[in-house]
Amino acid sequence: MIAPADAVAAIRARTTTAPKIAVILGSGLGALAGEVAGATRIPYGEVPGWQRSTAPGHAGELVVGRLEGKDVAVMSGRLHYYEGYDIAAIGFPVRVLRAWGVDTLVITNACGGLNPAFVAGDLMVITDHINFMGANPLRGPNDDRLGPRFPDMVGTYTEALRELAHSVDHDLREGVYVAVAGPNYETPAELRMMRGWGADAVGMSTVPEVLVARHGGMRILAIATVTDMATGIPGQIDHVTAEQVLAVANRAGKRLGELIKGVIAKL
Numbered sequence: 001m002i003a004p005a006d007a008v009a010a011i012r013a014r015t016t017t018a019p020k021i022a023v024i025l026g027s028g029l030g031a032l033a034g035e036v037a038g039a040t041r042i043p044y045g046e047v048p049g050w051q052r053s054t055a056p057g058h059a060g061e062l063v064v065g066r067l068e069g070k071d072v073a074v075m076s077g078r079l080h081y082y083e084g085y086d087i088a089a090i091g092f093p094v095r096v097l098r099a100w101g102v103d104t105l106v107i108t109n110a111c112g113g114l115n116p117a118f119v120a121g122d123l124m125v126i127t128d129h130i131n132f133m134g135a136n137p138l139r140g141p142n143d144d145r146l147g148p149r150f151p152d153m154v155g156t157y158t159e160a161l162r163e164l165a166h167s168v169d170h171d172l173r174e175g176v177y178v179a180v181a182g183p184n185y186e187t188p189a190e191l192r193m194m195r196g197w198g199a200d201a202v203g204m205s206t207v208p209e210v211l212v213a214r215h216g217g218m219r220i221l222a223i224a225t226v227t228d229m230a231t232g233i234p235g236q237i238d239h240v241t242a243e244q245v246l247a248v249a250n251r252a253g254k255r256l257g258e259l260i261k262g263v264i265a266k267l
Contacts, residue, residue, distance in 0.1 A: 002049030004092070004099040010047050011100060015040040015064045019071040021264060022102040024078050024093075024209060026109040026225070030059055032257040033076035039065035044077075050096065051089050053077040068265040073097060080205055081133055082182035091137035091212035095146070098216040104161075104267065105213045106260060107222040110246075111203035112185070112230030114195045115175060120229060121252050122173050123259065125162050126222035129207050130178040130199055137208045138215055147215035156214045161221035161263070168262030169255070175200025177224055179207035191230050202230060223259065225252045 017040070025032060033039075042062040044050045053060035059076040066072070079090045094105065113122065142149040166172055178194050180186065182204035186194070194202055201224050213220050228244060 004049075004095040006048045007050060007092075007096040008100045011042060011062070011064075011096070014042050017064050017071050018101055019064065019073045020102060021070055021104045021106070021267060022073040022075065022097045023106045023260060023264075024075045024108065026078065026107075026205065029108055029253050029256060030076055031253060032260065033059065033061075033063045033074050035257070035261075036063050036065040036067050036072065036074055039063050044093075047096070049092055051079055051085055051092075053079055054083050068261050070264050070267065072264065073100070073102060078205060078209070080182065081135065081208065082204055087133075087135040087137045087208055088140070090208040094209050094212040094218075095216070098146075098213070098218060102218070104219045105209070105221070106263065107206055107209055107220065108256060108260070109203050109206045109222070109224050110227045111177065111201040111224040112191075112228050113201055113226040114178075114191060114230055115173075115200040116229075118173060118200070118226050118229065120226055122226040123169065123252065123256055124173040124175050124177075124201055124224045124226060125165050126157055126177045126206070126224055127162065127174050128157065128176045129210065130176065130194075130197060131207050131211070132194070133179050133181045133207060135181070135208075137212050147217065151211075151215045153214065156210060156220060157222060158219040161219060164263055164266055165221060165223065165259060168266070169259045172223075172259075173200075173226070177206065177222070178202045180204055186230065201226060221263065223256060225256055227252075
């Protein structure tokens, strides 16, 4: 098994920048990586242990440079459980970022809106999550140097960062995100069940990275783009396609990009 330190060594061989802030870009946000000044671009496949991203709209490269006057590491694209990777492989990039010295993680994703008060195009600050993926990247022997055997999940999504996001964009939603394994979209019955649990949005990512980041003591801000309404309510059920999701994510990308830059500027 590749150690995070080996991956960090490979990254340091390409750049002398030592960022404290990292951003994981989900669907529709690839353009933000192009705004990183003085960028060093490292394809995931060139970092030991870092798997390649195969999802549509995910470039699959680590972009290191300056954004809003701060040193940043931007993951342009992420790994998903539905791509067939082991759940630990999905969390590995976050392990690497933490070992590199990153202490603040901003994560974005595209999701379906379970809360009937939402509309497609809304941005939702994640306040909590439900892990319904049936897997956990912390499973297995624990390395006490990385984090505790049983991490506390209360306050995982850093309140100060959520408040900062609201100060940048005053029209943000807030809610609970439920993560599923995918790749199929959920049945109407599943959607109604998840809404009954108290979830406001559903998606196929984010939670594995959050679990690893929390384990490592990182500060976390997660923003979800609601790309479609997935209420499961009879008479309000629409068929969802990947093309539709990506199109809405792309349209919301400019606003989300401005939000992320505003947050980074204030950190």
